[in-house]
Amino acid sequence: MEISFAGKRALVTGAGKGIGRATALALARCGSKVTAVTRTQADLDSLVAECPSITPVCVDLADWGATAAALQDIGPIDLLVNNAACAKLQPFLEVTPDHFDQSFNVNVKAVLHVSQIVARGMKARGTGGSIVNISSQASQCALKDHAVYCATKGALDMLTKVMALELGPHQIRVNSVNPTVVMTEMGRLGWSDPDKAKSMTSRIPLGRFAEVEDVVNSILFLLSDKSNMTNGVTLPVDGGFLAC
Numbered sequence: 001m002e003i004s005f006a007g008k009r010a011l012v013t014g015a016g017k018g019i020g021r022a023t024a025l026a027l028a029r030c031g032s033k034v035t036a037v038t039r040t041q042a043d044l045d046s047l048v049a050e051c052p053s054i055t056p057v058c059v060d061l062a063d064w065g066a067t068a069a070a071l072q073d074i075g076p077i078d079l080l081v082n083n084a085a086c087a088k089l090q091p092f093l094e095v096t097p098d099h100f101d102q103s104f105n106v107n108v109k110a111v112l113h114v115s116q117i118v119a120r121g122m123k124a125r126g127t128g129g130s131i132v133n134i135s136s137q138a139s140q141c142a143l144k145d146h147a148v149y150c151a152t153k154g155a156l157d158m159l160t161k162v163m164a165l166e167l168g169p170h171q172i173r174v175n176s177v178n179p180t181v182v183m184t185e186m187g188r189l190g191w192s193d194p195d196k197a198k199s200m201t202s203r204i205p206l207g208r209f210a211e212v213e214d215v216v217n218s219i220l221f222l223l224s225d226k227s228n229m230t231n232g233v234t235l236p237v238d239g240g241f242l243a244c
């Protein structure tokens with residue numbers, strides 16, 4: 001299946017590393033003009049060196065005011081990927097208010113905010129659009145030491161559905177992908193220990209973690225017109241983990 005984003009303008013958050021970076025590069029390869037948003041300038045420098053057509057925006061998405069200022073001149077966007085997130089593991093009884101606030105600010109509140117900015121433009125132009133939020137299998141399955149992360153991704157799944165409901169009439173589709181573990185920097189934090197990794201892969205019918213490309217391909221499908229009638233879904237990219 002050929003997917004082209006020629007003539008489209010995309011914005012990807014958390015595009016400095018991991019899934020977000022690979023998504024930004026894939027969108028550019030498919031012909032989209034890409035704006036890459038992340039908070040570490042060195043990552044943006046290397047991304048632009050790798051793909052000079054990408055427009056970099058450096059901002060901490062946990063900061064509402066700074067985000068509004070950084071994105072005020074981004075121009076029209078047709079495709080939005082809300083990918084940035086943080087994951088710090090803490091046993092439930094040791095969760096701190098700072099960790100809770102930081103996680104919800106990035107994983108949920110910033111998704112709402114960036115989507116508002118982008119969707120207002122889509123609505124005003126009347127051209128529709130597609131938004132993909134990067135959730136997780138953790139939105140639907142309890143994982144030890146992931147209390148706050150699971151809660152943010154559960155909230156994100158419902159945000160996705162309400163956005164789909166309210167933005168659908170403007171021909172703006174909103175879906176999420178919900179991956180299992182991917183061995184990015186974030187994945188390595190929680191799952192590098194071989195015994196722990198085995199405890200997870202043994203519960204995945206396909207018997208392995210997801211590759212970055214597995215997730216990127218599902219994101220591209222949901223952004224594209226190949227999924228024109230798909231709206232409000234949370235698409236597992238988990239080898240069957242959530243089916244069991």
Ligand code: NDP
Pocket residue numbers: 013014015016017018019020037038039040043059060061062082083084085086087106134135136137178179180181182183184185186187188
């Ligand atoms: P990485 O940690 O590899 O990359 C995350 C990117 O988001 C980094 O570039 C990071 O920048 C950026 N980011 C984080 N916080 C902020 C912030 N406050 N403002 C701006 N940018 C920020 O993560 P992954 O690629 O693994 O994860 C991408 C998405 O996939 C996330 O939503 C994650 O929850 C989800 N996911 C990941 C899984 C996994 O196992 N890896 C499994 C399921 C879902 P910096 O490095 O500078 O902080």
